[in-house]
Amino acid sequence: MKITNLKVIVTSPGRNYVVVKIETDSGIYGYGDATLNGRELAVAEALEEYLAPILIGRNPDNIEDIWNYIYKGTYWRGGPVLMTALAGIDMALWDIKGKKAGLPVYSLLGGKSREKALCYSHVSGNDFEEVKEKALKKIEAGYKALRIQVAIPGLDGTYGTVEDDALELPFVEKWDSKPYLKTIPELFKYIRAEIGDGVHLIHDSHERLTVPEAIKLARKLEKYDLLFLEDLLKPENREGFRQLKSQTSTPLAMGELFNTRWEALPLIKDQLIDYIRCDLSHIGGITEAKKIAALAETFHIKTAWHGPADISPVAHLANLHLDFAIANFGIQEFAQFPKEVKEVFKGGPEFEDGYLKISDKPGLGCEIDEEAAAEYPYQKAYLPVAEALDGSVHEW
Ligand code: GCO
Ligand code: MG
Numbered sequence: 001m002k003i004t005n006l007k008v009i010v011t012s013p014g015r016n017y018v019v020v021k022i023e024t025d026s027g028i029y030g031y032g033d034a035t036l037n038g039r040e041l042a043v044a045e046a047l048e049e050y051l052a053p054i055l056i057g058r059n060p061d062n063i064e065d066i067w068n069y070i071y072k073g074t075y076w077r078g079g080p081v082l083m084t085a086l087a088g089i090d091m092a093l094w095d096i097k098g099k100k101a102g103l104p105v106y107s108l109l110g111g112k113s114r115e116k117a118l119c120y121s122h123v124s125g126n127d128f129e130e131v132k133e134k135a136l137k138k139i140e141a142g143y144k145a146l147r148i149q150v151a152i153p154g155l156d157g158t159y160g161t162v163e164d165d166a167l168e169l170p171f172v173e174k175w176d177s178k179p180y181l182k183t184i185p186e187l188f189k190y191i192r193a194e195i196g197d198g199v200h201l202i203h204d205s206h207e208r209l210t211v212p213e214a215i216k217l218a219r220k221l222e223k224y225d226l227l228f229l230e231d232l233l234k235p236e237n238r239e240g241f242r243q244l245k246s247q248t249s250t251p252l253a254m255g256e257l258f259n260t261r262w263e264a265l266p267l268i269k270d271q272l273i274d275y276i277r278c279d280l281s282h283i284g285g286i287t288e289a290k291k292i293a294a295l296a297e298t299f300h301i302k303t304a305w306h307g308p309a310d311i312s313p314v315a316h317l318a319n320l321h322l323d324f325a326i327a328n329f330g331i332q333e334f335a336q337f338p339k340e341v342k343e344v345f346k347g348g349p350e351f352e353d354g355y356l357k358i359s360d361k362p363g364l365g366c367e368i369d370e371e372a373a374a375e376y377p378y379q380k381a382y383l384p385v386a387e388a389l390d391g392s393v394h395e396w
Contacts, residue, residue, distance in 0.1 A: 006052035011373035013340035017312040020088030030095030033315035034088025038383045046085040063093045083259040090285025098363035109325035116355035117323040119334035120145035124161045144354035145200035159206045171384040188224035200227040211240040218248035228253040241272035256306040279306035281315045302330030309335035313348030317364045
């Protein structure tokens, strides 16, 4: 079998998604997700202009070889744009391999380790009561794990509580860790009192805290028994996790901003986190993530792959195939997609009573209605940015 064409589909059914379609001389084709929120066209250009020409004629069966050819053979390596482009190619090749074999990708990865995958959903609100109401609705819908975020009083917009898509220029949020560190423990106290202990709770600090702030927060939250606290420190501050880990029993998760296994390695090998949560679409796809999962397993760390609404159902399926196959699966972040997305993407994880189910369709199990995709042209969009009270730039 030979690769005959690589096509990039950019579609915006509510928000932008970039899909790689790899075609072969056998008629079998595969889809992969190459969406990088707010930088979509940079990835599309890398794929069309630089990577498509060097893939034509290659045997799509040799995923490991193609992965390494693109990663190290082409000299420029790493970074979100190139690793997202590589992820799109990688997922499409796994999709082809599965379709050719007549097997779902999880089967090619070693087969099923579980019948269903525990997932969590986002809940956020402008005040505690709104968070509680929404949490109760999700619990009623069957969710057994929730990530909760609340707007911080006195700040203009808080991560996780502001609509962050289709912004023509970045929305500017204000950030100050003082009111945040006061509000979040109060939120968890309130939510635990209102909803009880039956549901797993998670919170995402979005890489904003210093080490002492992170220690304070993690310790204060110990009594509310979180499944994990996510992204407390900047991705560059891996050494900070050493101090943090030694001072708290709240489980820690990190990884959505990493682009290679080597960025994750220091946290994994010294057991400085409890959950590794890389984004398969930004870390080079299934091939890299299965290696990271194996490293994590070696050091008794579980997975919680990044699964927000800003990566497509193809990426969510890639997550799920790996979730089903590996021994050290922890939990899967999950987003329900609106009907516009489902018009374009035919197939995705199926939610049932707090868990995700996977079909046994060959490959990844998602077809794209390319005509429907064309009905939703690209919309320029930025992520928000954050600034401190004095107007200086802060991590978003
Ligand atoms: C998460 C993430 C997302 C990111 C988003 C950026 O945990 O789901 O933090 O909300 O901010 O994917 O594009
Ligand atoms: Mg996050």
